[in-house]
Amino acid sequence: MQGSNRLEKALAEAGIEYRPTEFPNTGLHCSLSLGPDLVRPLATALRSNGFFIETVTAVDLLQENRFEGIYLFNHYDDPLRLLVRVPVERSRPVLPSIGGIFPGAVWHERETAEMFGITFQDCPDSRNLLLPEDADYHPLRKDFTGRS
């Protein structure tokens, strides 16, 4: 299928192997798990192949003591939803920012940073987006109960 060829090519540019999933079950055409240092090369390869950023978010896996940064990419011409999972330590969550490659990711990163406390390195803008400017809590963490 032409779509998956495009994805395979883009992943190959970043040096990553293509792993397809069952689309009708999950809504995802491809699901990857990467280390933080591969995020920027992947984003650059995807940008040059015409993919667009759907969202940047995170999942808090309290039991396994880690966060997983979640990136969703898609393409306008063929259905190609790509999910990229980037595990980071819960005690020191740092992810590279792709704000320089996809300007639209800046807002997603701002929101993820304030909700989970993840720091995005070299993000062009790291103010709080939805929470008040002086908020020092991270609501979407699993150990946040709302009682301060």
Place this chain on the structure above:
Amino acid sequence: MSMAAPLTYTLEKRDNDNFTLNLGPQHPGTHGVLRVVLQMDGEYILHADPVLGYGHRMQEKIAENMTYLQCLPYVCRMDYLGAMSYNLAWVCAVERLCGFEVPERAEHIRVIATELNRMASHLLWWGAYLLDLGAFTPFLQAFTDREQILDILEYLTGSRLTYCYFRFGGLPDEVDDVFLERTMSFVNGFRKRLKNYHDLVTGNVIFHHRSKDVGVILPFDAAAYGLTGPILRGSGFAYDVRKQEPYAAYERFDFIVPTETSGDCLARYNVRMEEFVQSMNIIEQAVNTIPEGPVRSKVPKTIKPPRGEVAMAVETPRGELVIYIVSDGSKKPYRVKFRVPSFANLSVFARLARGQLLADALAILGSLDMVIPEVDR
């Protein structure tokens, strides 16, 4: 003679002449509680910085504390104008996660209700956009038609605005022919009204001068900002989730995806006006080919999906909504992420507003068609 704003204005800062204007949370032109801090030089905008969060309700955390069925009313409160599509997205996401089947009759009704909602949302956009431009009459004319749609949907669902209609596995109860007849009579009447709207506004010289070449979104920016919906289709990309990843019986119907290439406010206007026609075509086909049968398949009383994750994409009137659910096998979701279209569409505003006159910036904001509670969640 061109009536476009002069493009050769250079943005050098002059001391003491610039001022900060707060397009505050309360402003008739911002379509909700949106605050944009503008650095202005006279009427020209030097820098626009949207400040969000005035309507933030932490929906994603609330969803982690509720069962899947309890989340259903919450989802439609995010985008109250396109609530049916959000409803559809949540219901389809959980059905995808659990593997439920939906009967054909239910899928047809889902499509009809969603397309009616799309028309109601676009009618409100049309009225509000022209109100931003200073024409007062189209707003009230659009509401006359919108009231008819709301009456039909009230007959079907019981609510006028924030529908909580679909259920996992289909619809809550049987749908009779009165709904289908009312829908068809509305559609037939609206085709003539649409011609009136085109006569009043679309050919108007002043409207063209205010919309043509204003707020051009370049194709290069579209993927960088993750734009979707009529905004993207105005810049030349024929991306519509209903065609690309069909859900809920859309692949059975024949419709085109309207696109324009110029990327300005007029292009986005034309795309949305053409979407009216396409929605009416879909509704007609759905009503004419609707089968008899059950409207709900058997699903367990408590939804306990298997462990895993799912992403469901749906075309709302504003663009692509993606609901990403991570389930840990219990009856409450572990993590829910709503990727709302207006969030990405608003992030391009700062870039579009730079160097524009204030009047143009507000016209651009109107043509982006945002619902701020959806952005703030």
Place this chain on the structure above:
Amino acid sequence: MSITPLHLLIYLAGISALVGLNAVILVWLERKVAGHMQFRYGPMEVGPHGLLQTLADGIKLVSKQLLVPNQADKPLFLMAPIVSLVPIFVAMMPLPLGETVQAWELNIGLLLIIALGLLNTLGILLAGWGSNNKYALLGGSRAVAQILAYKIPLLLCILTIIMMAGSFSLRDIALAQEDGWYVLYQPLLFIIYIVAITLETNRSPFDFSEAESELVAGFHTEYSGMGFSLFFLAEYSYMFIASALASILFLGGWQGPLLPGPVWSLIKLYAIIFLLMWFRWTFPRLRIDQMLSFGWKILLPVTLLNFLVTAGVLAL
């Protein structure tokens, strides 16, 4: 002709009655016209067909608290609506509504009205500056920019008519149209004049200074109650004066068969006001630089050309 204090008293009473009555009628008419153009009825509750609605609104506005914003320039803020309103009483003096219905026959009546018409904009500017509000300031400065666009074409229109009639006096201009109304000789000029008075009275599609969707309420953002109602009294009265001028300069004033003079005068006047209202509820708003463009690149050359051609034809 000298004016005695008795004359002055009668005149003031008459003009005040006219201004007040005109405002009452026009507010009701505006809402009814707006309603019917938008497929609805407009006010129907208060009085038969909403006729007493203006009275109810007036009582409401008068009973509101007069707020002066913090750090606003209080003298300017309070003076602005008065500066807009008071010149109307003088500007209505030379207007003839009938053969003998005129407050004061001035041989430069037209000049007086044109000069005083500018004070409306001064009132808007004072309101914009005195409110200590950036939106009001933008509204006020837009009103000043608007003068640049319409004033010269308006003056050229009027000069052409004066040239054809040979006098500045409004009565003489109306009498000079006994053989044929000037609208038949100068149809283009009539159209330009209507556009110019839409610009002068800040009506849509040229209502930049009070653009509701851009500047929250423009120059009258900070005004409440009586201040706001004085501005609108002024706007409707200027509409009355501008339309009266249109009917005298182009449509022959009070002349017409059967009905008495003042009735014809009012019919023509209110027909033009209805036209202005029709514009407001149909068209979207222009942008300020487009309006300036239009004024300087289209209106001005056309009126100038028209003036020269008329001068040429009259000389022959």
